[in-house]
Amino acid sequence: MQFFANINIKPLEPSISYRDKIVLTGSCFTEHIGNFLIESKFNALQNPNGILFDPQSVASSLLSYIENKAYAENDLFYLNEAWNSWQHHSRFSNIDKEACLNAINNSQQQAHAFLKHADWLIITLGSAFTYKLVQGSAFYVEPNEVANCHKAPAQNFIKHLNTIEEIITTFDTVIHRLFYFNPKLKIIFTISPVRHLRDGVVDNNRSKARLIEAVHHLVNKFDKLYYFPAYELVIDVLRDYRFYDVDLAHPNYAATQFVLDKFSETCFSQSTKELVEEIKKIVIAKKHKPFNSQSSLHKKFLQQQLEKAKDILQRHPYLNLEEEIKYFSKG
Template sequence: MERTSPYQGLGARAYWRTGYAETDYPPADIYRAKWALSKDDKIVTAGSCFAQHVGRALRKNGFNVQDGEPAPSHIPADDLTTYGYGMYSARYGNIYTTRQLRQLLDEAWGDAPAFDAIWQKDGRFYDALRPNIEPNGFASEADVRTARAEHLAKVRAVFTAADVFIFTLGLTEAWFHKPSGQVYPTAPGTIAGKFDDKIHGFVNFRLAEVRADLVAALTRLKALNPNLRVLLTVSPVPLTATASDAHVLAATTYSKSVLRACTGELYADFPEVDYFPSYEIVTSSKAGAAFFEPNLRSVTEAGVARVMAVITAAHLGGAPATEDAPASMTKAERQEKRANREERKERRRAGKGA
């Protein structure tokens, strides 16, 4: 039959009805890996909080996810993530923006600007670029500088040896040091330090800025390892709060849209860059609120497992192991999950009595 439209004869995944509305969920064909991921590949992970799930699921399925900054033996398993260990391939904590990633790599290779890198609280000292890795801070500024130098050495080592870099983009909003342009992972005064509007500013990065920062970061990494492959994802976790003056829902939509547009452009422009649709799987109309906890922000264990099953199956060629709740979950995370479960039970009991 002669084609009268360019939409005739496309595969089922190209049509809303056959590719989404009438399929199981997530659709079996939602992700086609651009390149193969081997269990021998040295995988480095970084990004926003959702990135932890990707690394954990791959490690559980036998992939070679790097841990270049392992925890000392005296820290209990329950406290590992509280101190920033076991979350990513180095102890950098959450990297929410592409500017933060770019500046971390710049600093690791000797191009860091001078800025107020050390914050104080209650007589203790904190690394402003990873303020939550030591919940009680350091004893002195010298201790902060020593720990950071050791950390940057680990960053250089793990990225230099990487075969695959998996990065989850989380936010477009950030707070920064006005004199130097250095961005922070959290606003000054939130964990430590003190906010001063004379030296601290707010920025909501635009698409061109997000893209430029990510391209610059990947260019640096590719110079170290020309064969490096990159897998990008976008976190489905909404903003906790926004400083943009928009409603938090609109601000979240803006942020995620910019990040998704950036990853789409890099996927199209660079053969070594792949994109995995974790954001789409969790936030689609078919998933609804089912993949979120009652706060409509935290992704449920079932939602995470569903997403991770798609990525691991694509690279394993079969049914992967599901992701259980992490053994290294903090006490606070366990308490939050228990509270969420009790809240759901109370709602069900209230519904039955109505």
């Protein structure tokens, strides 16, 4: 008896390798993929603006990286005893204006330099809803689209459900700019399986449907664009509330791992998958907490892991295992 609907995911061609540079941007599910890649020692940069959910915010952030935009003091606003940016996640917010601005601009410069030479850009869209500042509100600025509302009072915003045409038009321009900026860049689109229940079940489904339709239009139109079905793997294959967290909105650990396993299976070559497993053992070994750090047994363990890390580095000198080698050298 078959308990899961089959889903045919074409292997990514060309596949992602350890020699590649990868930029990730978008919703909170982006960070599941990004954290997996970073912990597996891929050369990856994730969410330079912090978490972004809607197409307009993602597109605007990508254009700002291309242009190496420098943010100024008048791009910030003061709310809840902190300086914030409408275009950035609250992880950039700070009680000190200069510290906030420095963090934003340092991230901008890093993103500009990294994207210029990146091999892959992974975009995860979460919602087709955007928020715009109401003209006449105390916070009103131009452009008035915001990526993060920073818990400002609701009366300051207009909520807008982007049409399929608006999403396509927005990304059409950005993709042309991206390919001109970095001709070797390849792009993977995914739709986040996180359910935006605050929009209501009906509007959440309308939102996801528009994202899916727009993304498939773009993938069919452009070369070097690909689609990975993270949304479908959770919603249509797993299809059960036991794969969600207690909020019934976020996929739980089991569901996330299922998606990441499928990502590895379809986006990596066999040699890359084997190297991921080797590195995973080294990373786990580094997290090992010894009962007695001075024991001969633990020192032997460190020496063994050091030799394994050095062996991997000798075979793959482009990897960054500096932290692991430093840790294991303590023995």
